[in-house]
Amino acid sequence: MASRVDDVYRFRFVIEGPRDAIFVLSARVVHCAKTAVDGVTAYLTGLEFIDTSNPVCQRAIEHLVGVVTN
Numbered sequence: 001m002a003s004r005v006d007d008v009y010r011f012r013f014v015i016e017g018p019r020d021a022i023f024v025l026s027a028r029v030v031h032c033a034k035t036a037v038d039g040v041t042a043y044l045t046g047l048e049f050i051d052t053s054n055p056v057c058q059r060a061i062e063h064l065v066g067v068v069t070n
Contacts, residue, residue: 002043003029008050013060015067023060026050 003009007029015021027047035042051057 002034003032003045005029005031009047013064015063021060021063023064025057025060025064 008026009029010024010026012024013022027049029045030048031046033044035044049057049061052061
């Protein structure tokens with residue numbers, strides 16, 4: 001099922017390591033496109049984190065991005 005633009009979801013992230021990190025972030029759908037992969041319908045969804053003015057949320061986003069890009 002496709003998400004609609006402006007839908008808001010909460011995501012729970014668990015980053016395992018010497019000091020496990022668990023946090024919940026909210027994100028808003030900014031775009032969604034239907035596609036097919038090997039004949040199976042899939043949806044590509046773009047999300048924008050919200051509450052980025054909150055310092056705790058901002059640190060969580062920075063930590064998540066750092067883990068994903070390293």
